[in-house]
Amino acid sequence: MATFVQRLRTIPSWALPLVLGVLLIAAPWLGISADTRRLLLLTCILALVTSGLSLSFGYAGELALGQTAMYATGAYLTGYLAMHWINDLLLLVVVSAAASLIVGLISGVPGLRLGGWSLAMTSFFLVLLVPEIIELLEEYTGGAVGMVGIPHPRLFGHKLTTVTFYVVVSVITVIWFTVMRNLVTSRHGVALQVLRQSPVLASSLGISVYRLKLTAYAVGAIPAGIAGALFAYVDKYLSPSSFGFTLAVTVLAAAILGGAKSIYGALIGAAIMQYGPLRSTDFEQYAQVIYGVFLIIAGTLVANGLAGLANRAIRLARDRWDRPVVTAAPIPSTLDGPTGPAERPGLAPLPGARLEVSGLMKRFGGLQALGGVSLTAEPGQITALIGPNGSGKTTLLNMVCGYYRTDAGTIRIGASDITGAKTYRVARAGVSRTFQTPLFPEDISVREAVAAGMYMPRYVGMLSSILRLPNYRRTARADRAETTTVLRLVGVDHLADVEAASLPAGTRRLVEVARALASRPKVLLLDEVASGLDEDEIERLADLIRAIRDAGTTVVLVEHNFKLVLELADVIRVLAQGELIASGTPAEIENHPRVLAEYLGVQQEVAQQ
C-alpha cells in the first residue's frame, strides 16, 4: 500500500483535472444524450458562477453574494448586444467579463471600505435589487416579460450548433479552472490563505488586506460575467426570475457543498445541484427552505465541502503510509563558527535601518500605556526591551507596526517617518515582526509559510502568475532557493513540507523567525520569542538572533528571560509603567538600582511564587 501511495504521489497534480477536462470537452462524442449534454452545459455555467464565490469567500474569506448581479450583467448585456449590435460569442464573453469586473469593483469598494460584514450586506442587497433593476430597465431588458429573440450564438461569423456551442462552453470552463488553479497554486494563493485566516499576519507581511480582498472579489466577478454571457444563449430567453435570491443561495449551496476553499469544489457542487435538486420542477417551490436547512447542516458537518473531505482522506492515507518524521534538527553548522556575514554562507548581509521613536504616547481610556517614550535601536545591534508585565513593551511594538495609532510622538525607520502609517506600509518600509503566539494559517506547509515573507518584497502581478510568465517562474525559483537557505539556517529544512500549524510550539517559533527573515527586514521585532522553548531551542534561537544581528539587521527583542537578554543584548532599554526608566549595556542594567527595584525585584517575587 505504501508503494502504491508513493507511486500516486509521483503523478503530477494537474494530470487528473486535465483528463477530466478532456473528457468534459469530448462528452458529445462519448455517446451521451442531449439531456445529459444540456445538464453538463448548465453545470459548467453554474460552476463558473460558483468559482467566483469560492475565490472571494473560500480563499479571501469575504462572504459576498454579488456574483448573481454580475451573472445577470453578463447575460443581459450579451442578450442585448447580440440582438442589436454584434453577435459574436467570444467578443461578447470578453465584453461581459469586463462589464462584470466593473460591477465587482463598484460594489466591492464601498463594502470592503466599511469593513466587517459590510460586503456581505451590500452584496446581499445588490442581489435583492437585481430583478427590480431588470424591470426598471424594461426598454433594454424586456422587464418582467423577459428578453426574447436572442439569436443563435455565432463564432467568427459561423453559426454554432448545439454541440459546438457545448464544446465552446466546456473549453471556456476548462480554461477558467486552469486560470483559477494557476492563481491559487501561485504565491497569491498562499497570500490569500494567510489573509483569510489572519488579516493581522497578512498586513504584517506587507499585504494590503483591503486591496487583496477587493482583487479576489473583482476577479471572482469575471467567471460570473462569462457564465452570464453563455447562459444568454442557452434558451435564448432571459427572465428576471432566473437572477433572484434563489440563484444566489443556489450558488452559495454549491460552493459550500463542493468546498469553497478548493479549486474544483465549485464544479463538484454545481454538478450535484444540476443533477439533483435543480432537475426537479417541484424543487423551485421549496428551494429556499431546503437550502436554509442544507446550509445549516453542511456548514456544521462538512465545513470544507466534499472536496475538503476528499483532501482529508488523501492526507490521512499519506500520514498513514508516507509520513515525514517531525523532530528537531541538530544545530546547523552555519550557525556554529565565528560570527560575521562572511563566515555565514547562508545569511547574506541584511540592510539594517535605525529605529527611532520619540515622545511616543498611548492611552487606552483612562490607562496611560506609554507616557512619552523616546528610544533608538541601531543596525547591527540587538536592542532588548524589558520591563514588568503591563509596562508597555508590546504596545510600543504594536505602535511601531501600525496596529495602534499614536496619540503623540514620532516613529522613524532610517530616513522615513512611519508615524501613523498602516501596518502593511510599515512592513513594506522594512519592519518584520514575530508575535507572542506564532501565527500560522492551517493547510500551509513550512516552505509556503516562510515564502509568504517574500510575497511583497518580491511582488509578481496576478496576470504573470496565472500565465506562468518568465518573471513569475524566476521569482518562484528564487523563492524556493531562498526558502531552503533560510530553513537550513534555522535548522528546520527537513520539515519544509510539513504543515506549519501542526509543528510543536518551539519549532513554530523558529519557523516564524525564518519567515520574518525571509522578508530581509531592516528592523526585526521579536516579541517574547523564547517563551515556551526548551534549553536547546533557546540556544539555537540565540545563535540565530546573533546571526541576524551580525548580518546587519536592527533587532529589537522584547523578552522576559533576563538571562537570555543579558547574553544576547548589546543595549537594554527598561520600561516601567509606560516610561523609559533605564538604558545601557547588560552590565550596566544588571546593577541599575531602579531596575533592581522595579523589574528584577518583581521577577524574583514571581520566581519565588
Ligand SMILES: Nc1ncnc2c1ncn2[C@@H]1O[C@H](COP(=O)(O)OP(=O)(O)OP(=O)(O)O)[C@@H](O)[C@H]1O
Ligand atoms: N488594546 C488594548 N486595550 C486596552 N488596554 C490595553 C490594550 N493593549 C494594552 N493595554 C494595556 O496597556 C498596558 C501595557 O500593555 P502591554 O501589553 O504593552 O504591556 P507589556 O509590557 O507588553 O506586558 P507583558 O509583558 O505582559 O506582555 C497594560 O496595562 C495593558 O492592559
